[in-house]
Amino acid sequence: MTEGMGQDLAAGRKQRRVARLRQVLVELDREPAGLKWPELWARVTAVIPEVPDDLEKNDSGTKRGETDVRFYLTNLDKSGWIITGAGPMRITAAGREALRRYQDPFALDVAAAAGYKHWDELREPPAPAPNPDLSSGILPTAATELVVLNAARLTLDRGMRQGDSAFAPGRPVWNEANVAALRAAFVDHIDRGKDSFVTKLARQLGDSPDDVILLGAEMLSLLLLPLSDWGKDTKRKRIKEVLQLMDEPVHMAPEISAAMDYGVFNGSLGFTTLLWRALSTVIEVATAWWKLDDAGRDAAWxxxxxxxxxxxxxxxxxxxxxxxxxxxxxxxxxxxxxVSVDHKRAIRDAFRDELASSPGDLDRDLLSLITSLQQKSEGPVDFYEEPFRSRWKPEAPVEVARRAWLVRGSSVRGVDMIPTWLEEGFVSLPASQLAPLELPAEPAEIRTAVDEGYAQVSYLKREEKVREVKAFLLTMKPDDLVMTTSNGIIHVGTITAEPEQIASDGGRSNLRRDVEWADVAIPFEELPAELSALLKSG
Known part of the structure; x- marks a missing residue:
């Protein structure tokens, strides 16, 4: 194939893809109740038929043309134009507006890509404030916490404070009448059956207007936002399932959808089995809010x-x-x-010597304790991490089983390191920009070294690097097994030493552990299918 032919093929694929994406909106606009993907794709290709190039199978066995469109549906979803991943796909009011505004499929494609980019940028944590006041209040323990807090503040400000809507600004969703209607439908008619939360909620809100359903979805999003023990996609799906109950659904605000990527604390039973009681709590607090006069609401805010x-x-x-x-x-x-009162008490009691006065009001004691510890530790305090956790929640030592590690070295800064590993008897991480460490290092020292050495990369990539370096330096131990693959052959070895940090050739192996590699190499094809698939994707 010549270069010109390749360019023509790529241009044809894009032209069909953008036309089909717009046709997705057209077909969903015709079916307000939504369409499942097989029916939607059949309708789209009835208008824009598949050509031979579309029918070629990719590695996953699906057709190229269909895969291309499904991949770019994410742009429509993150732009707030369609709801996906929670039942039949449905178009939103914003999607209908986009369909009206962008008659040209290429213009619509550009706008959808911009919507995704905006959503993606909202996931990036803001830069921490320089020289924070350690004595005036509790500081966030991570930059991602600020993303969650900003999204929650948006919900509370637009919603409870203004009586408006977090998802559909200009719509008086959180007003007193809707709060009362939601309370009557949900709190006064609790469904204690064994069906799922959303199934029961659908029965409870079956006769409610869209604004009351939207209010329930926004309150639920507030509850789920900071949960670390819910997956990000599970949180989004649960909110979408509630939004799907609307006759004319809207989408989550992008700030809130983006913040679902992160978590701050584990909700445990109180936000799983007892999620209905947690939602009742928000409803009751909103009810109490509207019982206050303007001065009372200002004071509470x-x-x-x-x-x-x-x-x-x-x-x-x-x-x-x-x-x-x-x-x-x-x-x-x-x-x-x-969120655990028992944890609050245990922390206060374990650190009571840090309090200036005798214990009294639990919340005020914790505020005093945390600001005191922030000043002593010169930074934020996380009671669920060392050096604080073991002081209030000591745990009996646990015998850790021998671990096995899958390590990659076939392309380290453009070089296959595996032959060197096998010949010289070690395994390594490049860690080329990692600041010098005095080993053994504490977790906080590793984080500081990563932050200093990788200041030029995004926060998310630095967090990934912190986890990688911590695993290599702290979790990996002598006598653990290591496994790597090269040219279809699996090599297995045993770690024999603690880690070291050196200045390696080209910065390709600055963190090292000695390994005794076994003489036996295993061909890939001799592995069970499940294990070979895991090694290929791992």
């Missing part, structure tokens, strides 16, 4: 202790964990991201 008074005044079947979450999300400088 601006004063953390008035906000606590409001939450404590909420009637009905509320939960301590959801109340703690709401305290934190609205006033994170005064209330820590700890």
């Amino acid at each position: 601006n004063d953390p202790w008035e906000w606590r008074r409001l939450i404590e005044s909420a009637s009905g079947d509320t939960t301590a964990s959801a109340r703690s979450e709401l305290l934190y999300l609205c006033h994170p400088a005064a209330f820590p991201p700890i």
Whole structure:
């Protein structure tokens, strides 16, 4: 194939793909209840038929043309134009507006790509404030926490504070009447059956107008935002499932969808089995909010202790964990991201010698304790990490089984390191930009070395590098097994020494551990299919 023919082929593929993406919106606009993918694809290709090039199979066995379109559906979803991944695909009001505005498929494609880029940029944590005041309030323990807090603040500000909508600004979703209607439909008609949360919610809200359903979805998003023990896609899916109950669905605000990537604390039972009680808590707090006069709402919004008074005044079947979450999300400088009251008490009691006065009000004691520890440690305090965790939650030592590690070395900065590993008896990480460390290193020292050496890369990539280096230096141990693959052959060895940091040739192996490689090499084809597939994808 000549260069010109290749360019023509690529141009044809793009032309069909962008035309089909717009046709997706056309077909969904014709079916307000939505369409499942097989039916939607059949309708799209009835208008823009497949050509032989579309029918070629890719590595996963699916047709090229269909795969291309499905891949770019993400742009439509993140732009807020369609809802995917939670039942039949449906078009939103924003999607109908995009269909009207962008008659040219290429213009629509550009706009959808820009929407995805905007959503993707919102996932990037903001830069931490320089020289934070360690004494004036509780500091976030990670930059990702700020993404979650900003999204929660947006929901509370647009919603509870203004009576508007976080997902559809200009729509008075959180007003007193809708809160009362949601309370009547959900709190007054609790469904204690064994069906899923969303199935029961669909029955409870079956006769409710769209604004009441949207209010429930926004309240649920507030609850799920900071949860670390829910997967990011699971959180988004659960919100989409509620939005699907609307006659005319809207999408999540991109700020909130992006923040679902992260978590701050584990919700455990209080936000899984008892999710219905957590939602009841938000509804009851919103009900109490509208019972206040303007001055009372101003006080609760601006004063953390008035906000606590409001939450404590909420009637009905509320939960301590959801109340703690709401305290934190609205006033994170005064209330820590700890939702277990037992944990709060255990922490306060274990660190009581740090308090200036005798223990009293639990929340005020924690605020005083954390600001004191921040000043002593010269940074944020995370009670679920060392050196703080073991002081309030000591654990019996656990015998760790021998680990096995899959390591990659066939293309390290353009060089296959595996022959060198086998010949010289070691395994390595490049860590070419890692600042010098005094080994053995503490976790905080590793983080500092990564932050210094890799300051030029994004926060997410630095976090990945921190995990990688910690695993190599701290978790990997002598007598652990290592496995690597080269040219269809598997090599297995045993780690024999603690790590070292050197200045290697080309910066390709600055972190090293000695390995005794076994004489036996295993051909790939002799492995069970499940293991060979894992090694290919790992």
